[in-house]
Amino acid sequence: MSENKKPNKKKSRRNFLNSSLKVGASALLFSTATSSCKKSGGKVKALTQDGKLIEVDQNEAECCAPATPEEARQGIPNRKFVMVIDLSRCRNARKCVEKCQEAHHLLPGQEFMKVYLMQRSEKTSPYWFPKPCFHCNNPLCASVCPVGATYKRSDGIVLVDNERCIGCKFCMTGCPYNARIFIWEKLETEEEKNIEYSPETSIPVREGTVAKCDFCPDMIRKKQLPHCVTACPMGVIYFGDINEDSVTNGEETVSFSELIKTYDGYRYLEVLGTDPSVYYLPANSRLFPFERGLEGLDDELLERYKNTPYFKNKKHG
């Protein structure tokens, strides 16, 4: 049955995306333009959280004032963010990882987004698995935090306030997906000292505290997509709002529910009951052979996959 379906599946996906592009376009949430900070300096009207209309400097409103730790505890009203990762398109280009590291001032090796080489079992085919923080709706990390440094917002985003974090690392053992990293040493640059910290930007990271993927709420506030979404050359990552039922990868905007329904979207380790906000589309009818993901990787990166069953079986067979 599924064998018969396969050949036209790729085609149907394209058709589906074309048709839903029109549906989703009206609900377009994010401007896909990459330009960020306009230096106009004009005044714009903005609505505060308690419903007052205020006039603020455009620069400030758009880019120059990241949310303070207190402001960052409130979600963006009426939003519920969701991410869909299409595994059939990922070829381990690692652009999402690199852009994320650059935007969050991370060192090589420190990755909010990790790309895993996964294989369900020996007989099944391997696939590339980009893994951000899942921003669970039942986040164990936030439950176990003794000081409320990590929290779940109304818009679904789970953030870490590294000015509150005491570095007990309980959240790191609480997270079943290893989504969190610890800042083990002080490597703050001079430039970073002048950056105003915001949990929404996660910069600068602080020694002795925990950091993780934040879904880039600073970008969302600027009506832009998270860095990993725009950086991906394959359009693997869709980001959007479940309330509006639309997600976009920057090129096409589609209906979230249709996408999940049509391609049998799933969440990783659903059995754990963490209720993640990140969905995956299975890696069937893929655009690239899996091996493409190994091309051009340097030795250090190849090394991390050497212990996977895929490589071990290859060595034996």
Added chain:
Amino acid sequence: MTNCSRDIRIHRILKIRSMDKTEYNLLSEFAPQLRTRTNLGKTWMIILITGILIGLFGLYIQITRGHIVTGMRDYVVWGVYIVNFIFFMGLSYAGALVAGSLHLMQTKWRKPIMRMAEILTVVSLMIGPLFILLCIGRLDRLYYLFIYGRIQSPITWDVIAISTDLIGCLIFLYLALIPDFAKLRDFQDLNVQPWRKELYRLLALGYQDTPEYNKILKRSKNIMAAIIIAIAIIVYSVLAWIFSVTLQPGWHSAIFGPYFVIAAVYSGTGVLIIIMWLYRRIYNLQAYITKEHFVKVGVLLLILAAFFGYFTFSEYLTKWYGSEKNDSLLIDKLFSEFFWMFIISNYLGVILPLIIMGIPKFRTINSITFAAIISVVALWFNRYLIVVPTLETPYLPIQDSRTEFLFYSSTWVEWSTTLGGIALFCLLFTLLSKFVPIIEVSGFSDSKN
């Protein structure tokens, strides 16, 4: 008012004259230990202080250079420190349970070892939490636990439970000390510095060996004994829940609470036997701590070894038999990379004490102490096996370019602070045993007869 205080004074003089002969002898015997400084004692102090200094140096390095100097990394976020934390907390639990239950059951032979168990409880309760502090990335923000504390977090449960336990155990120890402070106050031949005599007088709180005082004291001790048993069970379960509330394959287990409690009493009883052996030798207490005591506490060790073996078996049997993927990975790891450690902690640590204590012929003071040492070492490794291999086998396989992140290997900093902690434990224990008689003097004759 004046009449009353004069009455007390007269009563006190009478009391001293009629001081129990055994107690007088005991005091004369223990008094030298409270003041003399032997060469052995001096060397011991120098060793301990050196150990503490090494620990402080490690701590200094860790604070100035950050946690990067430890072997902990993003996957194995906790290491030797949390193992030490569980270990020392376990010792305190044993002290509380042994002292509390022996007291409540009015066990006749308990007197000579009660004080050791009580001091063990309090001192290890002070050392244990120091190790969890070493795990914390931002010690400067520790007070956030109080100003931003959230009751949903098991760490908050721990903070509440441990501090309650410490207060409870201190009160229990102090209640037992009051009559002895009074004895020391009233003991004319006590040749110590005047400030110490004054301190004994203050700490005795005006206690007199009268039926009224003793009735109040006995009642308070009974209440506190019951309370500390309950608190200790709660504290140790809460500690286990820090692990078992997470979803990690090796930790997410319903039996972790009772398993930790049993393991704690087991290792703590082992340490109690070691302490009994040491003080018996050093203070020449052969007349008070007899083979009978070793056998009695040894039988307790036997029962606990059996329980510990049973819990360990249940825990790993279910993981292995069901062979869920992540459980299998963990079991495979335990039986390959950690095999020698698994042998020591879960085979030798159960079987050797069972054999030594189970066969009456083998029950000598030295062999019982040997079994105790085995149980203590085994239980440290048991905690290591609970913490480290689990963190090395998360749900998502570890794929990282930084090779030092793949496996945990402890560093000298972690070992130096561990050494410092152990030295501090020994120092506090030694100092307390220099300040009060290591064997409860008051009421000794009653229980002996």
